[in-house]
Amino acid sequence: MTPVTARLPRSAQPDTAAPLLRTARLTLRLPDARDLDAYAAFFADAQASHFYGGPLRRDQAFGVLCRDIGHWSLRGYGKFAVTRNGATIGGCGIVHPDGWPGRELTWWLLPDARGQGLAREASVAVLAWARDALASAEVETHFRDDNDAALRLTRSLGGRRLRRAVFPDGVARDIHAIPTDGVAA
Numbered sequence: 056m057t058p059v060t061a062r063l064p065r066s067a068q069p070d071t072a073a074p075l076l077r078t079a080r081l082t083l084r085l086p087d088a089r090d091l092d093a094y095a096a097f098f099a100d101a102q103a104s105h106f107y108g109g110p111l112r113r114d115q116a117f118g119v120l121c122r123d124i125g126h127w128s129l130r131g132y133g134k135f136a137v138t139r140n141g142a143t144i145g146g147c148g149i150v151h152p153d154g155w156p157g158r159e160l161t162w163w164l165l166p167d168a169r170g171q172g173l174a175r176e177a178s179v180a181v182l183a184w185a186r187d188a189l190a191s192a193e194v195e196t197h198f199r200d201d202n203d204a205a206l207r208l209t210r211s212l213g214g215r216r217l218r219r220a221v222f223p224d225g226v227a228r229d230i231h232a233i234p235t236d237g238v239a240a
């Protein structure tokens with residue numbers, strides 16, 4: 056069957072092409088079916104995914120993976136799969152869900168991948184890409200008040216608190232700005 060986009064004029068085709076980003080320890084790429092087991096493991100772990108909408112069943116994790124892939128089509132940017140030595144260890148990218156305040160740096164890592172500076176390493180690559188591809192001097196991030204790991208990571212990326220807002224899910228969170236320029240690796 057002909058793909059739907061093949062029938063659209065070229066100018067109307069969404070740009071789904073995520074670049075390949077490489078760092079010293081990581082490769083970041085467009086999420087795909089290879090990432091499902093890592094998504095399912097992360098969301099099955101209630102503690103690991105507590106701040107990221109978990110726990111979720113495998114079929115629900117499949118839905119999150121579909122959403123992450125589809126975001127690239129709708130927005131032209133999105134979340135990368137973060138891989139190390141060929142294995143998926145998490146996700147990191149820029150997302151903007153409809154109705155939420157703005158372009159947001161977001162991350163998750165499997166528990167075994169935490170505490171090694173890997174989220175920060177992925178973030179530095181994503182921020183440099185966002186600076187050039189999205190022409191954004193800064194992006195935002197937000198998280199629950201008791202998410203200490205996300206706050207430490209935000210501060211290590213030069214983040215500063217901007218304001219507090221109530222989000223579409225009814226939860227109030229601080230919003231931080233993170234510069235895309237000049238974050239040291």
Ligand SMILES: CC(C)(COP(=O)(O)OP(=O)(O)OC[C@H]1O[C@@H](n2cnc3c(N)ncnc32)[C@H](O)[C@@H]1OP(=O)(O)O)[C@@H](O)C(=O)NCCC(=O)NCCS
Pocket residue numbers: 103104106107161162163164165168169170171172173174175176197198199202204205207208211
């Ligand atoms: C948020 C999250 C991605 C942070 O992961 P992380 O591994 O703590 O973050 P970093 O990659 O910046 O690693 C920093 C830690 O690694 C340590 N570290 C070890 N080696 C390091 C290195 N070479 N370079 C930098 N840090 C290093 C740091 O000391 C720091 O430890 P600390 O947190 O105990 O102070 C992770 O906690 C997570 O997946 N949480 C669930 C999802 C979530 O809450 N997302 C955000 C909400 S939207």
